[in-house]
Amino acid sequence: MIRNLKDLADYLGLSPATVSRALNGYPEVNAKTRHRVLDAAKRLNYRPNLSAQRLATGRADAIGLLFGIADNMLDNPIVTDLLTGIAETAAERGMAIHLFPTKRGEERAACERIVSSGAVDALVLLSPILDRPDTADLAEIDFPVVCHGRPLLGQAVASMSVDNLGAFFKGTAHLTALGHRRIALLNGEEIYSYAVDRREGYVRALAEAGLAPGPDLMAQGPQTFAQGFAAARAMLASGARPTAFLCSSVLMATGAARAIAAAGLRVPGDISLMAHDDVIDALPSEIAAPGLTVLRSSVRLAGRRLADMAIERRQGTPAADLVEVWDVPLIEGRSTGPAPVDAGGDIG
């Protein structure tokens, strides 16, 4: 019975190394021998043990994704859409995805285990892990690593991100051009690079319009419905309420829209509403408001590209050649309009 590579080699009267090379398509085996080996493998229903094969070829045909379980990263629709994109590329290439859910504080040990195991060809890290000082240097391990998002501390790593600064500059400038002076920013958590960049874009566009950012018009927190609702409600109840909200996600904008409606105000007559839209199938921007004006960048397409970059990195492309920053277009809808005339001037 042919149970393993050695049995097959014995049967053929060849060395196991030759049989392994033939099965894996190495060029140093001549065509006749290769045909003979493949024929016999098929006829005898030989199924290579993948673990043995990995030892022989050093290729895992898998992409790893390390994420923190404590941060509920997988519970974040942005991460899951990213994963969907990675899965699309993986399916095309017949690769698996290995998820390494990791408890806080165990990221380093997990990386070491993954690298030494040979179970994956490349590792995808999410910038929130690399934005934390205690794990920032994981970007620079001696292994093919690609990062989703710009790493906050400027580590030398292959990365793919969107131009968050440019996007929020563009969005804010669009609102100032419409006459808005009190523009609220409902941002993600500003410990992460994407949110730091978004705030910077917002502040720069305000400055260009001669406006100073008001701390009462800036909120940050998890990109959730509850956070969008609570932050918008508090701002709308204040003496000098905003006339526009720029939100970091469709879910936050959905919460803000609820608060706007609860305050008896209308979009866009009283309040303009705009959001960054990651183009998540489950969360169409219509959920926040019909015809929501958005800054649009598909996180799913980012996932597809990220998986390709991981494979390119593994094939030897230097990290420095794999740094991409995508532009984010503004798609004007019906949720933004001129500032209301009774809203008064600059109160800054």
Added chain:
Amino acid sequence: MIRNLKDLADYLGLSPATVSRALNGYPEVNAKTRHRVLDAAKRLNYRPNLSAQRLATGRADAIGLLFGIADNMLDNPIVTDLLTGIAETAAERGMAIHLFPTKRGEERAACERIVSSGAVDALVLLSPILDRPDTADLAEIDFPVVCHGRPLLGQAVASMSVDNLGAFFKGTAHLTALGHRRIALLNGEEIYSYAVDRREGYVRALAEAGLAPGPDLMAQGPQTFAQGFAAARAMLASGARPTAFLCSSVLMATGAARAIAAAGLRVPGDISLMAHDDVIDALPSEIAAPGLTVLRSSVRLAGRRLADMAIERRQGTPAADLVEVWDVPLIEGRSTGPAPVDAGGDIG
């Protein structure tokens, strides 16, 4: 230099098999030898190659999840929350999750590859794959398999599901008890067992109240905002509009709520609204309506349990002992109330 198991064995003057057994805690190695091996491994910084270790122990320390990429299963917030639950259990046990995104028609080949590779200890399948006639028998491969959802064709497989029939019976009966006679069902796709069961529960509860299900009050489709909106809008525009909507997901209910508001109607004064709530962090039931009445079952907890079941199955628990059906409580909120008095009686 100690590069592999054989080097370590040579150094210790033991056989590689003994060293492997000692490292992996097998009882047939005496305590003294085990201590000696573990000491040396630690001192010499010996890190076992995982592929080699898998060959030796036959344990992969990984759970596999096969899903269809064409169905965008991973893009479904229910699936990703399930995955979050699986990841929580995996993190606790130091296991990885291997995702096998698979193109339509390649499920069988993928299963064969996964099983023969030894890369995972057990495989999680989602009932939509097992509900399709061409892939239904994958439930019964000779490998530890657990299924999320009741397999439609009654295959003998370990499975964990919620009592969808009982839940929708309960929800519908709650509405008939409030005097509703025209209750609309916005269901998922009725090619899948969960949706078939939900329709059956709805139909039975109507029958118990002396009502016949009207085809114009039953819609099915993807569990999305767009589907909920379109189906509800069409029903509300009809001559005999429903006074209550029972929805298969929070997202569908969010779409229905938008259609209700667009028609100038109020919840619950004009229309009662209820939904199945999978308790997805990103999609709180508040998104559909403040105080939404729900049939509640956490898909994340289901994922946690499913991973435990996969491990139990691998350890030898028979499939027949691993069939669980969870009860789904009805949590009454403020979105359901008595049928409006001007809504007329039974038009069935």
